[in-house]
Amino acid sequence: MNGLAAWLADARVCIVGGSGGVGKTTTSAALAAGMAARGLKVAVVTIDPAQRLATALGLDELGNEPQRIEPERFAAAGLPLGDGELWAMTLDPKRTFDDLIARLSPDAETRERIFANRVYRELSDAIAGSQEFTAVAKLHELAQDGSWDLLVLDTPPSRNALDFLDAPDRLRTFFEGRALQTLLRGGGAGLRLIGRGTGLVFGLLRRVTGAELLSDLSDFFRLLGGLLGGFRERAEQVEALLRAAGTTFLLVSSPEREPVDEALFFARRLRAADMALCGAIVNRMHVDELGGEDGVLDGLPARLERAAGLSPALARGVAAAFADEHALARRDAANVARLRTRLGAEVPLLAVPLLDGDVHDVDGLVRLGAELFA
Amino acid sequence: MPAFANKRLVFVTGKGGVGKSTVAVALAIAAARRGLRTIVAELSGQARAAEAFGIKPPCGEEVRLAEHLHATSVGVDEALEEYLHERAGRVGDLLTASRAFHAFTGATPGMRELMTIGKTWELAQDPRRISGRRPYDLVVVDAFATGHALGALRTPATFAEIARVGPIAHQGRTIDATLRDPAQTAVVAVTLPEEMPVAETLALHGGLREAIGQEPAAAVVNACLPERLGPRQARTVADALEAAQDRVTHAALRSALSQQARASAQRAQVERLVDGLARRSAEARQAAGDGGSPAGIPLLELPYVFAEALDLPALEGLADRLEALL
Numbered sequence: 201m202n203g204l205a206a207w208l209a210d211a212r213v214c215i216v217g218g219s220g221g222v223g224k225t226t227t228s229a230a231l232a233a234g235m236a237a238r239g240l241k242v243a244v245v246t247i248d249p250a251q252r253l254a255t256a257l258g259l260d261e262l263g264n265e266p267q268r269i270e271p272e273r274f275a276a277a278g279l280p281l282g283d284g285e286l287w288a289m290t291l292d293p294k295r296t297f298d299d300l301i302a303r304l305s306p307d308a309e310t311r312e313r314i315f316a317n318r319v320y321r322e323l324s325d326a327i328a329g330s331q332e333f334t335a336v337a338k339l340h341e342l343a344q345d346g347s348w349d350l351l352v353l354d355t356p357p358s359r360n361a362l363d364f365l366d367a368p369d370r371l372r373t374f375f376e377g378r379a380l381q382t383l384l385r386g387g388g389a390g391l392r393l394i395g396r397g398t399g400l401v402f403g404l405l406r407r408v409t410g411a412e413l414l415s416d417l418s419d420f421f422r423l424l425g426g427l428l429g430g431f432r433e434r435a436e437q438v439e440a441l442l443r444a445a446g447t448t449f450l451l452v453s454s455p456e457r458e459p460v461d462e463a464l465f466f467a468r469r470l471r472a473a474d475m476a477l478c479g480a481i482v483n484r485m486h487v488d489e490l491g492g493e494d495g496v497l498d499g500l501p502a503r504l505e506r507a508a509g510l511s512p513a514l515a516r517g518v519a520a521a522f523a524d525e526h527a528l529a530r531r532d533a534a535n536v537a538r539l540r541t542r543l544g545a546e547v548p549l550l551a552v553p554l555l556d557g558d559v560h561d562v563d564g565l566v567r568l569g570a571e572l573f574a
Numbered sequence: 575m576p577a578f579a580n581k582r583l584v585f586v587t588g589k590g591g592v593g594k595s596t597v598a599v600a601l602a603i604a605a606a607r608r609g610l611r612t613i614v615a616e617l618s619g620q621a622r623a624a625e626a627f628g629i630k631p632p633c634g635e636e637v638r639l640a641e642h643l644h645a646t647s648v649g650v651d652e653a654l655e656e657y658l659h660e661r662a663g664r665v666g667d668l669l670t671a672s673r674a675f676h677a678f679t680g681a682t683p684g685m686r687e688l689m690t691i692g693k694t695w696e697l698a699q700d701p702r703r704i705s706g707r708r709p710y711d712l713v714v715v716d717a718f719a720t721g722h723a724l725g726a727l728r729t730p731a732t733f734a735e736i737a738r739v740g741p742i743a744h745q746g747r748t749i750d751a752t753l754r755d756p757a758q759t760a761v762v763a764v765t766l767p768e769e770m771p772v773a774e775t776l777a778l779h780g781g782l783r784e785a786i787g788q789e790p791a792a793a794v795v796n797a798c799l800p801e802r803l804g805p806r807q808a809r810t811v812a813d814a815l816e817a818a819q820d821r822v823t824h825a826a827l828r829s830a831l832s833q834q835a836r837a838s839a840q841r842a843q844v845e846r847l848v849d850g851l852a853r854r855s856a857e858a859r860q861a862a863g864d865g866g867s868p869a870g871i872p873l874l875e876l877p878y879v880f881a882e883a884l885d886l887p888a889l890e891g892l893a894d895r896l897e898a899l900l
Contacts, residue, residue: 220590220719221771250770322732323683404669408661410740413733417682459591489825496822507823508814517802518811521830524800524880554836560769 203550203573204231204450205238207478208350212446213343214478215353219462222454223483225249226559228354229257229288230568231450233274236284237569240349243287245338247356252560257288264292266342277566287348296334304430310423319420340438443475451480453539455532455551460539467543479548481572482536486528487553497523578712578791579608579900581760582698583752585715587723588764589774593796596884597764597876598716599623600892601899606643608900610711613644615694617717621647626886636707644710646697650686653693654679660703661741687726688733688746695749698758720774724781727753727761753786760791762899765847767795767840776850783858790871792899793851795844797878799837808834848873874898 208214208231216228225246232244243266249259257269266287274281298315305311314320339353406414441447449470453463463480470477490496500522504515540549552571559568578584578601586598598614599622605612613636614623623645624631631637631645634652638644658666679685696702700709717723730753734746753759763778765771775793782788803811811827811834818824851871876895879888 221592221766251773252769318736319683322736404662404665407665407741408658408669409742410737412739413737413742416736488829489821496825500822500826503820504823504826507820508818508827510810510814514803514807514810517807518826518830521800521802521833522826524878525829525833527880554832 204234204479205573207450207548208235208448210446211350211448211478212348213339213351213353213441213444213448215339215355215442215447215449216452217355217449217466218452219459222452222459223559224452225354226253226565226568227450227452227481227483227572228352229253230559230565230572232288232350232352233279233281233286233565234569234573235350235352236281236286237274237279239282239284241285241287241347242350242352243289243342243348244352244354245289245291245335245342246354247291247335249290250560253565254290256561259288259290263289264295265289273562274566277562279566279569291335291338293334296338300334300337300434301427304427304434306426310426313419314423314427317416317420317423319416320423336438336442337434340434340441343441443473448476448478450478453480453482454484455482455486455535457535460535463539464542467547477547479550480539480543482539482549482551484554485536485551486525486532488522488525488529490526492530492533497526577900578760579605579610581712581758581791582700583694583713583715583759584791585694585717585723585727585759585761586764587717587720587761587778589766589771590719592764592766592771593876594719594764595620595622595716596889596892597762597794597796597896598714599626600889601762601896602643602645602712602714603640603889603893604896604900605712605714606640607893607897609642611642611644611708612712612714613646613697613710615697615713615715616645616647617690617694617715619647619649621645623716626884626889648690648693650689653689653696656696656704657689657692684725684729684732688729691726691730691753692745692749695752698752720778720781724778724785727782728785750786754788756788756791759786759788761786761788763790763793765793765795766797767843767847769843772843772847772850775847776854779851779854779858789855789858790851793847793871793873794896795847795873795875798844798875799833799840799878801834801837801841803830803834844873844875872899 214231216224216231218224225248228244228246229249232242236242245266249257256273258273259267259269266289269286269288271281271286274286301314302311305314335353335356339351342348342351451463451467453459467477467480497519500519501512501515504510504518505512508515510518536549536551543549550572552568555564555567559565584601586594586601588594595616598616602612602614602623616623619633621629621631624637624639624647627639627645629637629639629645631647633647633649636644636646655670658669660666662669694713694715696704697710698713702709718726730746730749732746734743734750737743737746761782763775765775775790779789782790808831811831815824815827815831818827851873855870874895876892879892881888
């Protein structure tokens with residue numbers, strides 16, 4: 201076994217993390233297809249795939265449940281899936297959150313009252329903590345289902361990759377934290393204070409917020425308070441899944457300084473939280489055929505005129521382009537070397553060269569997969 | 575041209591990783607050069623503008639970076655405290671000290687976004703709501719990534735609607751009216767000439783109209799590669815590559831062709847963006863029954879910076895280009 205196949209030999213869940221714009225979605229899809237081609241039943245959960253990629257895979261956006269990708273699409277691109285199966289879905293965060301509320305509601309009446317609450321209706325996106333918690337809640341649901349050999353989760357595009365790791369905690373903090381607890385303390389004494397009380401704080405609050413908002417909000421808090429136990433349990437299960445034996449994280453980065461810093465920060469957090477890291481992929485490496493060699497730019501235009509018969513103007517243009525690319529290749533190599541050193545020898549690292557053009561079709565995924573599984 | 579110099583509030587947004595912060599700082603540098611008293615407001619708890627000038631300011635503080643140029647990192651707690659104090663004086667201070675009140679604001683969904691947007695609005699008021707603070711001519715907001723930014727821009731109207739009456743409703747409506755007024759507020763969409771960022775920019779057009787009834791006032795395409803070879807020259811180079819004998823020549827020709835291939839893929843994405851924005855803009859005008867000027871959305875390209883890190887001289891260089899938007 202080579203490359204990713206070896207890294208993921210024991211994995212049942214692979215969470216692909218990294219900062220925005222580094223190729224997480226394409227890497228997730230290429231690795232899922234590659235593992236399917238090794239005979240596994242694989243599902244990949246993506247957040248926001250490029251429309252061209254979704255179309256290329258035949259993904260219907262409305263699902264919110266995995267759909268089987270027709271194996272012919274990959275066979276035609278030279279990657280027969282054999283006995284393996286590739287499934288994929290695009291996450292609908294709002295719907296996933298609604299589903300969760302429905303499942304945790306003690307009865308139909310509570311559920312309907314929550315869905316009808318104006319604060320919930322208007323602001324549930326904000327409660328869901330954007331997409332991070334819903335992504336991992338969906339992952340948990342699919343893992344419970346047990347019908348997959350491997351689940352691949354493409355984490356949401358956030359400025360900070362750590363937002364993802366913090367998501368279960370943030371929601372738990374919302375439900376368990378000082379904030380809501382204060383409101384719900386002693387069977388809702390805090391809420392009574394705010395909702396119906398005539399005390400000082402209530403008077404002041406009404407003065408700065410307005411009475412109607414206050415009453416909608418206290419209804420909202422009271423209703424969600426009934427789901428508290430269920431949420432706590434769910435957050436614990438999700439947290440346990442992130443630490444489970446078959447769960448591993450895969451870091452994805454591009455070779456620029458900031459994504460590399462972020463990848464290192466992410467790796468430290470994983471280590472501190474005792475979560476497994478199977479390896480790191482660096483996408484879109486600028487490479488030239490001379491690596492980091494010094495002095496190759498000296499007298500280059502003259503050499504190009506002489507050795508390649510280019511006109512002086514064209515020779516200058518080619519030399520200028522090469523100077524750019526050479527500088528980027530050296531920069532990228534230095535950043536990857538830093539990543540390798542800081543991650544340590546026990547974390548395998550794979551650098552994938554920049555492919556000419558974006559990867560947004562099945563051919564592209566197969567090409568990327570060939571690099572990942574080489 | 576959008577003439578940003580006459581606006582009060584400019585929100586800079588785009589997909590994660592496209593260079594929003596860079597564009598925001600460079601745009602503010604350009605405005606300050608024009609003599610506008612300008613402030614960059616960062617929303618992500620970062621202080622990248624100040625750091626580029628070697629300053630590490632505390633959250634919520636407005637610091638001077640250079641002549642006419644200031645920066646602040648918007649903090650939710652500080653913004654809330656200021657709001658309460660301005661709104662209710664000593665009574666507000668009492669609330670700030672109340673645990674139940676912190677519980678209430680901490681648990682209310684969307685409150686963070688409301689406070690953040692409210693603070694950027696306050697920075698743009700003349701006179702300022704906070705006594706003793708000097709007004710700015712222009713506030714450049716280094717905003718959240720597209721989806722989150724759209725959600726945040728909607729919160730003043732959402733809260734106004736839920737609250738219906740009372741101070742939050744009133745405040746929400748006032749802020750929303752400022753956001754909807756193209757004479758005061760503009761949104762700049764930053765993108766890269768690549769598939770996903772371009773798709774997100776095109777989606778932003780509809781999302782922004784829905785959120786605040788405005789189009790992006792400009793699109794900035796960041797990190798555009800130079801087109802050093804024309805099509806005929808590229809063929810000459812490809813032929814020379816076939817025949818190349820020594821490895822330095824081979825490597826140089828190969829790299830030049832690779833750069834050319836990427837540059838022309840970028841051109842295709844820029845064209846897709848131009849066409850897509852023009853079409854959406856025309857559809858929007860038609861839907862609004864407004865036969866007004868088909869001026870379209872101006873698009874500005876910034877060059878790829880071939881450097882290890884984006885330092886102050888590099889930012890100054892990008893500011894030169896962004897002056898076109900003022």
